Amino acid sequence: MLDDTDRRLLRQLQNDPTASTAALAARSGVSAQLATRRLDRLRRDGVLRGQRARIDWRALGYSVEVSLRFTLDKAAPRAFDEFIAAAREVPEVIEIQTFLGRVDVRLSVIARDLEHYHRLYRQRIVTLPHISDVEALMQIATLKTDERLPL
Known part of the structure; x- marks a missing residue:
């Protein structure tokens, strides 16, 4: 599916997403025209x-x-769909993930401070539909976040 040229272009794009196609081509050792076609x-x-x-x-x-x-509460036939639709409406929810297993859904929520989080939790989060149980984990530090792939 991907050849070495594709991988070189993608690596360069990951390293500098704002680079022009000509710059990506030069760093990848190909012509700008070829880079344009490949991208x-x-x-x-x-x-x-x-x-x-x-x-x-x-x-x-x-x-x-x-x-x-x-x-x-999976007894309701549309529990997942209704919960996710309602969670999407909360602006402070920055990520929604679904799982198989004991945990069904994970939300990443941001707040200005603990008081803001407390209000948000009581007014918007626990009022989401079909909640059977909720566990909160407060993030202390992000040690690694990297979306680059090993190409």
């Missing part, structure tokens, strides 16, 4: 799904991150 193909094939801005929410005044693990 277009990778986008078309769904390998390269886009680029995005990573904003440090701490710089915007959010100092608390909590990981909430939910077990849902």
Whole structure:
């Protein structure tokens, strides 16, 4: 599926997502025209799904991150769909993951401070539908976060 040229281009793009196609081509040892064709193909094939801005929410005044693990009442046929739809409506929920096992859903929630988190938890989180159990884990530090793949 991917050859060495594709991998070199993707490595360079991961290292500097703001680089121009000409710069990526030069660093990858290919022509700009070939780089353009390859990157277009990778986008078309769904390998390269886009680029995005990573904003440090701490710089915007959010100092608390909590990981909430939910077990849902699965007796309701649409429990997952209704819970996830409602969770998407909470702006402070920055990530939603579903699991197989004891935990059904995990939400990453950010808040400005503990008081803000307390209000958010009582007014928006515990009112989400179909909650059977919830466990909160307050994040102390992020030791590694890296989306680069070993290409």
